[in-house]
Amino acid sequence: MLFSDYHMHPQVHSLRPYTQQLLQPWADATRARGLREIALTDHDRYHDGVDFDEIDKLRAANPNLKILAGIELDNDPVHSAAGRAWVEKNWERLDFVLGSVHFLRGDWPFDHAGEEAEFGRRDINEVYADYYERIRAMATSGLVDCMSHLDLVKIFGFRSTNDFSDVLEGVLNEIHDADLALELSTAGWRKPVGELYPRDEIIRRAQAKGIPFTTASDAHSPVQQGENFERLGAKMGEMGIGEVATFRRHARRMVRL
Numbered sequence: 001m002l003f004s005d006y007h008m009h010p011q012v013h014s015l016r017p018y019t020q021q022l023l024q025p026w027a028d029a030t031r032a033r034g035l036r037e038i039a040l041t042d043h044d045r046y047h048d049g050v051d052f053d054e055i056d057k058l059r060a061a062n063p064n065l066k067i068l069a070g071i072e073l074d075n076d077p078v079h080s081a082a083g084r085a086w087v088e089k090n091w092e093r094l095d096f097v098l099g100s101v102h103f104l105r106g107d108w109p110f111d112h113a114g115e116e117a118e119f120g121r122r123d124i125n126e127v128y129a130d131y132y133e134r135i136r137a138m139a140t141s142g143l144v145d146c147m148s149h150l151d152l153v154k155i156f157g158f159r160s161t162n163d164f165s166d167v168l169e170g171v172l173n174e175i176h177d178a179d180l181a182l183e184l185s186t187a188g189w190r191k192p193v194g195e196l197y198p199r200d201e202i203i204r205r206a207q208a209k210g211i212p213f214t215t216a217s218d219a220h221s222p223v224q225q226g227e228n229f230e231r232l233g234a235k236m237g238e239m240g241i242g243e244v245a246t247f248r249r250h251a252r253r254m255v256r257l
Ligand SMILES: [Zn+2]
Pocket: 072, 100, 102, 148, 149
């Protein structure tokens, strides 16, 4: 039984400073879903809205839940420098930092709705090469605990035709060497690609290297919390993944499922 959702966005897609009014529905949803552990991981571009005192209040009001202070750090060409500085400054107060790539060559926000057309115009192998180069930079940044939706570039179903085995091998080695966790994200199941992030082959390779996994929904609404976790739990069981990574102040502890 999965119990932890380590990726969600209380501020959704705008700056909405943390208050109990904003956060409590997320704790309510955690209980309603039968989960006991969540990480609040808004995008770093909205770090001004993250308020550690409000997270402490939420913890006090929900003592039966474990609530992590987190952030999703990405490569936003406009905001990521400030985001990185904020992560460094608040490292001690943060429990968990997700690393992700949402922008490709030409400051292209490739995963936004409607960007299929641009995928259609670009050389897909070049897109994949560019994506994984940026993933490597994030994995080696020293600022993240876990890599999020590792193969997000497949979001609209465009697949590379070149063999990216060596590139993926390099990426996974860097994740392993940096002692990072890898996120299993059910968000891929609700996107056009209709496939877990990351795909099975990547999960198997990560398993072989002993890379630990977190479980996540990438919820942008409380109702998406823990989405498809029954399905994910069954899949993990089939693949022989019997434990999940949990964090507190960046320290990882494995918990048997
Ligand atoms: Zn993301």
